[in-house]
Amino acid sequence: GSVRGMSDDDPPPPTLGAYTQPVSTTVRECQLLFDRGCVWAFSLHREEAVACFQRAAEADSACAMAHWGVAFANGPDYNWNESAGFFAAAAQHAGYPSFKVAADALERAAAALTDESPQRERDLVGALALLFEWPVTPTAAQRKVAYADAMQALAERPNYAADADVQALAADAVMSLAPWALYGADQAPTPVAVRAKAPLERGLAADPAHPYLCHLRVHLDEMGPRARFHWPSAEALRRTDATDAGHLLHMPSHLDIQVGDYSAAMQANREAISADLRQLARAPQRFSIYSGYVVHNMEFLAWAAMLAGNKGAALAAAGQIETFLDEARLASNPMLPAFFESYLATRPMVASLSAAGRSESRRPQEASVARSGARAVWALGGAPLAAPARGRAALPLAHPLPSFRPRPGLRREGRRSGGPGGAGGVRGSAHADGAGDTRLGRSAGSHWALSGPFSDLPPHRTRGGSTTRRSRSTPARSQLRCSRRSSPTARAASRRAGPRSQTPSQGTTRCRTTSPPAT
Numbered sequence: 001g002s003v004r005g006m007s008d009d010d011p012p013p014p015t016l017g018a019y020t021q022p023v024s025t026t027v028r029e030c031q032l033l034f035d036r037g038c039v040w041a042f043s044l045h046r047e048e049a050v051a052c053f054q055r056a057a058e059a060d061s062a063c064a065m066a067h068w069g070v071a072f073a074n075g076p077d078y079n080w081n082e083s084a085g086f087f088a089a090a091a092q093h094a095g096y097p098s099f100k101v102a103a104d105a106l107e108r109a110a111a112a113l114t115d116e117s118p119q120r121e122r123d124l125v126g127a128l129a130l131l132f133e134w135p136v137t138p139t140a141a142q143r144k145v146a147y148a149d150a151m152q153a154l155a156e157r158p159n160y161a162a163d164a165d166v167q168a169l170a171a172d173a174v175m176s177l178a179p180w181a182l183y184g185a186d187q188a189p190t191p192v193a194v195r196a197k198a199p200l201e202r203g204l205a206a207d208p209a210h211p212y213l214c215h216l217r218v219h220l221d222e223m224g225p226r227a228r229f230h231w232p233s234a235e236a237l238r239r240t241d242a243t244d245a246g247h248l249l250h251m252p253s254h255l256d257i258q259v260g261d262y263s264a265a266m267q268a269n270r271e272a273i274s275a276d277l278r279q280l281a282r283a284p285q286r287f288s289i290y291s292g293y294v295v296h297n298m299e300f301l302a303w304a305a306m307l308a309g310n311k312g313a314a315l316a317a318a319g320q321i322e323t324f325l326d327e328a329r330l331a332s333n334p335m336l337p338a339f340f341e342s343y344l345a346t347r348p349m350v351a352s353l354s355a356a357g358r359s360e361s362r363r364p365q366e367a368s369v370a371r372s373g374a375r376a377v378w379a380l381g382g383a384p385l386a387a388p389a390r391g392r393a394a395l396p397l398a399h400p401l402p403s404f405r406p407r408p409g410l411r412r413e414g415r416r417s418g419g420p421g422g423a424g425g426v427r428g429s430a431h432a433d434g435a436g437d438t439r440l441g442r443s444a445g446s447h448w449a450l451s452g453p454f455s456d457l458p459p460h461r462t463r464g465g466s467t468t469r470r471s472r473s474t475p476a477r478s479q480l481r482c483s484r485r486s487s488p489t490a491r492a493a494s495r496r497a498g499p500r501s502q503t504p505s506q507g508t509t510r511c512r513t514t515s516p517p518a519t
Contacts, residue, residue, distance in 0.1 A: 011282045016040070017241035019211060021165050023065035024117060030060035037069045042168075042212035043245035044293065046080075047096045047286045048279070049073035057108070064117060067109035068125050074102035075131055077172065078179050078219055080289070082141040089335075091136040096289065103134040120160075124169070127151050148173040155199045167203030168212040171196050175216060183223050196220055209236040215251055222254045229255050238268065246276035250297050253304065262308035269301035273320065288333050295321055295343050302346050306353055318347040 016039040025031055037052030053069030060066065074097045080086045090097040109125045127150040131143050148170075154160055155170035174196040175182070182193035189197070200220060203213040214233035221229045234252040242248055250272035253265035276294040280287050287294075302317035321343050330337050 014244035014279060014282065015242065016245060017211075017243075019242065023063060024121060025060045025063040025066070027060040027063070030056045030063050030066060033059060034063070034066055034069060037073065038165075039211060039242050039245055041069070041073050042215060043242070043247040044077060044079060045245070045247065045279070045290045046073045046077065047289055048283060050096055050101075051283070051286055057105075061108075062112050064109045064112035064121050064125060067105045067112060068121070068128060070105035071102040071109065071128055071132060074098055074105075075128075076141075076144065076176055078175050078216070081144075081176060081179050083179065087136055087140045090140075096286075099132050099136050099140070100134050102132045106132060120163070120166070123154055124166075127154060144173070144177055148177055152195065152199070155202070161202055162206040164203040164207035164210040164213060167199040167206070168210060168216065170199040171203065171216050171220075172212065174199070175219065180223070182220060187223075187225050189224065193220060193224075204233065208232060209240075211237070211240060211242060211245070211248055215248060218251045218254050222258070226258055229259075231255070238264075243271075244275045244278060246272040246274075246279065246297065247293050249275055250293075250300070253300055257300075257304055257307065262304045262310075265304035266301055266308070266310075266313060269297045269304065272297045273301065288336070291324075291329065291336070292339060295324055295340060298324065299343055299346055302350060306350060311350065314350040315347065318350055321346050 014036070016036055019039050020031070020035045021038055023031065023034055025034075033052045033056035037049045037056060040046070040049035040052060050070055050073045053066055053073060056063065056066035057070065074090065076082070076086045076090075086097065090099045090102075092098050093100045095101075106125065106129050110129070113122055113125060127147060130150055131147040133140055133143060151166075151170040151173040155167050160166040174192060178190060178192040182190055182196070184190060196216070197220060200213060200217050203210060204217065207213065214236045217230050217233040218237070221233075234255050237248050238252045240248050250269055253268040256262070256265040256268065273294065276290075276297065280294070298317050298321045302314045302321070305311075305313035305317060325340055325344060330341060
């Protein structure tokens with residue numbers, strides 16, 4: 001629906017689906033804006049969520065939950081927390097995020113509550129008040145524990161057992177206690193993961209398509225055993241009617257890429273990028289922090305394409321990153337170069353896995369302090385990125401891409417039964433797109449599953465439905481063929497001895513990537 005105050009020149013509102021969480025207001029505009037704020041918060045575009053909640057509070061200042069939303073969206077989440085400097089950023093008096101803004105909003109929420117207010121709203125406002133303090137102290141992050149305990153206690157009450165929103169908020173609070181650390185080295189769930197799973201299961205039983213429950217369930221499962229991935233949650237996000245909530249559209253790819261469905265991962269990220277760029281056009285002033293999610297989708301697309309052997313799509317995604325992270329964006333906030341500039345190394349990552357890697361990686365790069373790290377990778381021709389490493393790329397990524405858990409041959413179950421590829425199979429081919437007929441290191445019509453850092457990922461399914469698996473004896477694509485710079489005498493001796501008997505001599509390692517032999 002439309003919102004009062006919009007002019008004919010304003011862009012159309014985002015499509016955020018039919019989600020609603022009824023709150024105590026008689027003002028339709030307030031309810032509509034509150035619902036939009038919730039979907040943006042569930043999609044982790046928290047800055048946009050704050051704006052929606054603030055407008056909801058302007059529409060009805062007596063709506064306690066509108067003020068609650070302003071505070072909630074200014075809080076930490078699973079991705080942005082103390083390990084990423086959230087509490088230092090939130091120590092500002094205004095802007096996003098701000099604990100001052102949150103604390104003031106909670107005061108207004110408490111003042112808006114009356115004896116006639118629903119107990120649910122009183123409970124949610126009371127629990128959230130445990131999370132915030134002003135001014136922010138060095139122990140601010142410890143308040144997450146009290147908030148998580150309070151939300152877990154609420155979620156366990158019988159009267160909230162079927163309240164999907166309360167269950168989602170409880171799972172969010174608990175998971176934020178151990179972001180990206182929900183499993184041990186043996187893939188056994190941690191106590192935090194066990195605590196979080198209970199509200200997720202209760203909530204999904206009440207509403208299997210709840211956007212935040214599905215989002216969090218993917219995060220809960222993605223670092224655990226692949227056989228236990230909860231595909232219904234991923235599929236619900238893939239079919240979401242919130243088609244402008246880019247991060248929700250992206251989330252299924254966190255599971256797709258781990259089971260070899262690189263086509264689905266590529267498509268999910270294409271749709272997410274399109275949605276995010278539409279929102280960027282609507283509200284560019286509220287896109288500083290969320291820019292990280294946009295470029296993450298672009299990098300994810302590049303890696304899915306690389307794993308599928310689709311060089312054209314991978315290079316196209318690298319180009320999107322370079323266009324998006326222009327000099328003006330990197331210079332717009334002192335935090336951005338440190339967080340984002342390593343994404344600019346995506347093109348040499350693609351190049352290092354390509355037969356044409358040396359020429360691709362020598363493309364000129366503009367001089368810029370903000371791009372110094374990425375330029376260093378370019379100067380090295382991408383070679384360090386192709387160094388063999390068991391289960392992950394040698395150079396850490398700016399955002400934790402998937403946790404590749406090597407388990408060859410594992411098929412996904414319970415997904416698209418009857419679709420292309422058969423029950424539990426992998427859909428389609430990642431080569432079936434306009435940009436993708438140039439394969440990494442191979443001519444059109446052939447396929448190689450990437451190896452080296454990704455040697456134990458599932459194979460990609462080809463157009464005919466069969467899979468391509470490389471023999472263990474076949475040289476890995478991203479292995480490095482290294483020779484040593486040596487003296488002229490040593491090199492002459494090596495030539496006389498013949499190529500098969502050459503022995504590396506002392507000197508500096510010079511490495512280049514090798515293309516796999518024709519098969």
